[in-house]
Amino acid sequence: MIRVLERRRAAGALLAASVATALCASGAGTAAAAGTSTATTRAATPVTVTVSSAGSGQSGTGFAGFSYEKDRVGAGMFDAHDTNLVSLFRLLGPSVLRLGGNLVDMVNWNPTGSGGSASQIAPADVDKLAAFVHATGWKVLYGINLKTNNSANAASEAAYAAKALGSSLLAFEIGNEVNYYTSESAYEASYNNYVKAIRAKVPSAVFDGPGTAGTTSWLTPFGTHERSNALTILSMHAYIGNNSGATISGMLASTAPGGVLTNLCSAVGGARAAGGVAQWRMTEANSYFHGGEPGVSDVQAAALWALDFMDDVAAHGGSGVNFHGGTSTQFPLYYSPIMFSGLNPTGVQAVYYAELLWSLAGAGTLHSATVSGASGVTAWGIGANVMLDNKSSATLTATVHLSGSATRAAAYPLTAPSLTSKSITIAGSGVSVTAAFHPTPQQLTVSGSTVTVTVPAGSAMLIVTG
16 A cells, blocks of 8 residues: 655746746747757756656556546457557556446447447457456556446346456446535435445455545545445545636646646545545546546646556556547547547547556655745656656756665656647657557666756656666
8 A cells, every 4th residue: 555655846936937937938930850849949957857766656557547438348349459559558557447437327338239349348348358458458447327227137137247356346336426416415325325235246346435536524434434344445536626717737736746636636635534435546537537638638738647647646656547539429539548430549638658667666665755946847656667757848957865875867858849848758669559669768877876967848757767
């Protein structure tokens, strides 16, 4: 379980100002060379990053995952024969696929159905899903309809899913954002009813919940009451706000001190501790709800935001984030990590690159880090590696004091021509629809436990040491 990872962030007002400056600077021109972002002709700003040698918890495999609408199972999106989608999942390493969203409460289990319909889930659909997750090495948080269902039908579906998925099943979840249509006490009664019915058929079944959005008031009572009733993951959903108010500056400010997502992570972490649940997870999250906003949720700024958001979750003891994506029959999902045309993947975009950079850092002990010399810059350590997130308009010359000594280091910059650009690369390489990815990291000189690296404006940098 991850404990609190202390960070030193710039004040929200300074961050907003630096973001505004960065946006203006990025409009002046594009990068002159690969790995270079905005404002490269300016003198670099010296900063000092000091990574604590003390550990603050663990960042495990499966931290950076996905969330998809449940009806995509019946639609046939998860197909082991879709080698492109399998490869894009596998590139992130073993992780967690959550199946739920608004559509989980609109599609139901039909044990005699033939499959292949987005309006229901049939045995053949679950078999197809199982083959897909076995091919990818991912685990599943499997959502079950509450709003238009009954406990007997839920138990029938759960029994089939548990058998088909086997060890790939991480947990079940009951309903989606139920605080919008019922009370906490009424949901607990429904949860208890469903758990009893499901565990009668699947004695080993465990659950996440309550999966609320917009309020944290349910978390402590629900966790306290249900921790001994098969609840193993306290879950919450996180968005900054409605996409009608989406801005890059607002998105980046959401993870600053006092920001909406920082406060939310703190509240969920506190509720997990108070309720005594084993772990907590953001099982559905992205920038702005109703699918995000083009030019905000799908550009370089969103990649930098996603890194800070994952840091926020980890810093408050969370076990991971499931970024919502795929496709929806309700509205376009501009924020989706993987882009689709119908059921077919067509490429990846901003949030995927953030998840990939996070996964390249590997699993390991979390370390706090302080940054001095510039605002709009955050940093943290994962194992012996270091992440720097530069949202400012200044190119940085960062002197990094590692958490321990090293003999070698390589830099993986996540860059784009501007904060509003979709042309994102990691160490000079994009990710193709086939998951081809050929980064060329920059080799750095290490002196004991100190390394110096240039971090372009509006970019992130992963330093991998050995």
